[in-house]
Each structure stands twice: as C-alpha cells, then as structure tokens.
Ligand code: DX5
C-alpha cells in the first residue's frame with residue numbers, strides 16, 4: 082500500500098518545505114496542468130527539476146496536458162521517477178509508454194472516470210502503473226466518485242488474469258473515509274491531496290491513510 086501525497090493543495094510559494102513535511106510518503110505526486118486538457122494551470126519541467134533537487138522521495142508526475150506524446154519523456158529527464166500520461170490525450174499510448182521506459186522512468190497511464198479500461202487490456206503489460214481517476218481531473222478537493230469502484234475491480238481482475246506486476250493507483254477525493262473502498266476494490270497506490278495538506282500533521286495523515294488502506 083503506497084501513499085503518494087499530491088502537492089496541488091500545498092503552499093506553492095514554499096513547495097520544498099511542504100514536501101519536507103511528509104517524510105513517510107512513498108512518492109510525491111506532482112500534478113502538471115496545462116490549462117487545455119484541464120481548466121487549470123500549475124507548473125512544468127522546471128518545477129519538477131527543482132523538486133527533485135529538494136527531496137530524496139521519488140516524484141510521481143501526473144501530466145494533465147494535451148500532446149503528452151511530445152512532452153512526457155522530458156519529465157523523466159527532469160527527475161520524475163514515474164510519469165503518468167492521460168490516454169484521452171495521447172495519440173500513441175504504446176509508443177509513449179515505451180519512450181518513458183526507454184528514458185529510464187516508470188510508465189503510467191491515466192483514465193478519466195468515464196473512460197473504460199477494457200480497450201487497453203492487451204497493452205497493460207507496457208505499463209508500470211495504471212491510474213484510475215476518482216474525480217474529473219483539474220482540481221483538488223472534489224468529491225470522490227463511487228462509480229469508479231467497479232472499474233478498479235475490473236482492472237485488478239485483468240492484472241491478476243495476466244499475472245502483471247502493475248500498480249493500480251487512484252487519485253481524487255481519497256481520504257480516511259474513502260480509501261478503504263478503493264483498497265477493497267483492488268487499488269494499491271493512493272494519491273491524497275487535500276486530505277494530507279489540510280491535516281494539522283500531514284505526515285501523521287500519510288501514516289493513517291496507509292494503515293486504513295491496509296486494514
Ligand atoms: C486532480 C489531481 C489530484 C488532486 C487530488 O486533478 O490529479 O492529484 O491533487 O486532490 P484531492 O485529494 O484533494 O482530491
């Protein structure tokens with residue numbers, strides 16, 4: 082069970098210090114938004130480079146951008162250990178996953194809540210992680226969408242059927258209240274933004290989320 086706090090709801094003027102508040106995290110989830118694929122704008126490779134210099138934790142870059150085919154490998158070069166592109170935005174998911182791996186990163190593909198997983202069953206072996214969004218991407222602090230739970234279970238059944246070593250990540254509305262449902266459905270990697278950074282003690286929240294997921 083891996084907890085990957087999202088810094089989207091952290092203090093952007095002090096990101097290095099904000100990441101230092103969560104030493105128990107497994108990875109740091111970095112939400113890259115381009116104001117086109119989603120109606121919000123954050124940061125790009127320069128910020129990933131700066132964060133990589135400021136922490137020993139692996140960075141998990143979630144690219145909510147158009148044309149990830151052109152930009153995703155640059156995030157590995159910037160220092161991200163894992164790079165997630167959206168299947169709705171890519172022209173060639175197999176080629177892109179291979180390029181991310183060739184650059185030395187872990188390849189991950191994200192599906193919006195209404196995007197089915199079945200069309201991608203035969204390419205799951207190209208991935209190190211599959212991200213099933215449990216909100217529409219774009220903003221932190223949204224309500225968890227229970228309608229994604231059956232898809233998590235179907236994706237887990239697919240990975241078991243093919244004997245794949247694929248991390249199943251959920252992102253959006255993950256909290257002490259919702260994380261157990263995700264884990265029961267088969268998720269093993271959990272992004273939590275507002276739950277962690279609105280807590281008085283963010284690191285204690287990371288530990289509590291992990292314990293609740295594993296219970
Ligand atoms: C939403 C982002 C999430 C966001 C999650 O588009 O991809 O990573 O930070 O925030 P919470 O946990 O508040 O839903």
Ligand code: ZN
Pocket residue numbers: 087110111112143252272
């Ligand atoms: Zn995210």
